[in-house]
Amino acid sequence: MTTKLGAALEVVTATDPGMVRSHNEDSIAADRELGLAVLADGMGGYNAGEVASGIAVAMLTSEMREALAGTSANEADASGTPFAVTLIRDSAGKANAAIYQAAQSQPQYAGMGTTLVAALFYDNHVAIGHIGDSRLYRLRGDGFEQVTRDHSLLQEQIDSGMISKEQARYSQNKNLVTRAVGIDPEVETEVHTYEVEPGDIYLLCSDGLSDMVEDEDIHNTLSMLRTNLPLAAQQLIQLANDNGGRDNISVILVRVLGDYAVPSGWFARLKAWFG
């Protein structure tokens, strides 16, 4: 079943320190067989940001690999919540605890933290979890939309009607997140599930892309270069760098090539077992 999921997805990752920073504090990982993409944008002095984002990504990947070996992501619990949702929440919680503890115990890591966005594809669905201002966008046909809503001061200001989206583009508070992994003993991960359609392209990115390149340009790039995802990823990074590249830029692109419903019913399961 998992091989089928792997064959249904095309995954491309790219990360770049940008034009200004010497370090890359972003961490990314993708596992096509698991249907998993994780991106984290670390913060904190010296190399603490890299450490935080690195822990988050490593923790999520290994936790999920282990858990998914035993349980299918589509299995619903008593309340009807798919395991994918619980799994994202639990692994993000563990990553939070690990980063928080490292930050508490080692002075050079004090105050480190990271944003997180993770997508777990299962049974023609995707579970998307995020904390902070790393984003996930979806291109479906001609429609391009931002799926996650930032946990940031700016987003709260927009929501409360204090400033317009237009004003927000010029705001100086772009870099203030209201939620992050590893800052407090506990963190709440926002997780939602969506149905996917063949042909969908999902973009996970750090704010190094979304702050430097307007949504419209991201949309144009993805729809024009949708046949060549590696080039699209490279082009997005180039756009951010051409606009100044003030922060690390990371992108993960996932294209859904086809159906990957989990076979249900004994015959389908038997067929999958042999197939």
Next chain:
Amino acid sequence: MAKLIMSLDNAVIREVPLDKERVTIGRKAHNDIQVDNLAVSGEHAVIVTILNDSFLEDLGSTNGTLVNGNPVKKHILQTNDVIEIGKYKFKYVADQGAGKASVADFEKTMVLRGPVPRAAAAPGAGGFGDTQINTTTTVSSPSHPPASLGKQPEKMAAVQILTGPNAGKELELTKNLTTLGKPGVQVAVITRRPHGHFITHVEGANFPIVNGKPLDAQAHQLNDHDVIELAGVKMEFFLKNS
């Protein structure tokens, strides 16, 4: 750290680091910088330093405070400003290193902890907790307009089709990306970048040909009057004089 270079009649007397939030200047002994001269008031002026910004305030002195020859009450100090108090001159020198660092730092993602008080949104309203650093430094940092504003190359460019049924047609490259060719057969993209236009192969078994030479997977910079061949159609790239 910023500092003041104190001089009298062009002779440097001493350097004073602005190592605390308030550095007072005056005739009386309790001042941080004591200037023993009758033209100087007992409490003459104060320099308040917050992070990398220093503010000069005249404390209602009898003979006033000049900055670069102009009398001031309050003044945000810029590097190389010369403050005159009596016959004494103080040249303000900001810390160059710290200045650079602050520009880089202010872009860094930071966490805003706890519930966000709505009032805190106004800059300088306080209540930012850990992130105070951010609000104060951003005040003096230039806001950068995002993305493609004013970033286009100076010249507009276009592609004119030379062969095939659409020969003679002209396509202006008004967007950052323009795709050319036949989807499913051969497609290339022309990207508009600050330093010029570039062509890159997108899909298809054949790569685009520029001036008779096939490209590889790398982006190739286009020059005025380059001839591009794509899916059997020739076209010319040229710069427009706007």
